[in-house]
Amino acid sequence: PNEQITINVEGNQDIQVYIGTYSYDASWREDSKIKSFTLKPGVNTIQSPNGGLIYFYNKQQGGTIRTTITTGGxxxxxxxxxxxxxxxxxxxxxxxxxxxxxxxxxxxxxxxxxxxxxxxxxxxxxxxxxxxxxxxxxxxxxxxxxxxxxxxxxxxxxxxxxxxxxxxxxxxxxxxxxx
Structure with a gap:
């Protein structure tokens, strides 16, 4: 929780990242505890007051994105x-x-x-x-x-x-x- 996570995104498009898992980190009444962020190519720093597993979601249909967590977690x-x-x-x-x-x-x-x-x-x-x-x-x-x-x-x-x-x-x- 509250730990700064630095993620490097290689590629030319954005990617979504989520911190936390529905039901595991938040009950069905607490979905707002799951945090989402849009990462841009380059270095991004994110944090969540609740912590949890990190999931990447690429909404794009084509192209290549590579993510690397460089600090935190x-x-x-x-x-x-x-x-x-x-x-x-x-x-x-x-x-x-x-x-x-x-x-x-x-x-x-x-x-x-x-x-x-x-x-x-x-x-x-x-x-x-x-x-x-x-x-x-x-x-x-x-x-x-x-x-x-x-x-x-x-x-x-x-x-x-x-x-x-x-x-x-x-x-x-x-x-x-x-x-």
Whole structure:
């Protein structure tokens, strides 16, 4: 929170950046806690009173943008299907024991959850994150097919599953900006 983050943008167009994750960093009544900024090519400095994960959103249809966080922020465990193994995830959680969150990315889905819940419900149940992400990707493709969408027609954005950690009555749910 309130940490200055310096981001260098290479390219010739703007890019949006968000600090915070809906439901994870703000309950469904607190969406204003998620901050967005428009970054221009060159050096940009941003900060959020609430902190959280940083997400980049390129609204442009063409061109290339490269972003580099040069100062600020901390590393979070990020598991990517095809790049990491279950043991890699265990090692990441050990390496960053105080991480704000953990993200697991498949081909079509992105999961954001607390390290404690990843340890308890994923690793604690001896679930392989590779198999979990493959099944979630498969379910997303089936859902798209039922909706009449081909692989070329589907949304290019990930279906984002986020742990709700502000309301004890909820775990995950679907509503605006949430799946």
């Amino acid at each position: 901390t590393t979070t465990p990020f598991f990517e299907l095809g790049k990491h193994t279950k043991q890699d995830l265990i090692n990441m959680l050990d390496q960053y024991p105080n991480a704000h969150a953990v993200e697991l990315k498949g081909e079509r889905v992105l999961i954001t959850a607390s390290p404690a819940r990843v340890k308890k419900y994923l690793l604690g149940s001896n679930t392989d994150p590779v198999q979990l992400l493959k099944k979630m990707d498969e379910a997303t493709r089936i859902q798209d097919k039922v909706a009449g969408l081909s692989e070329e027609q589907v949304d290019k954005h990930y279906v984002h599953y986020v742990e709700e950690n502000h309301s004890p009555d909820y775990y995950m749910y679907a509503t605006s900006y949430r799946t």
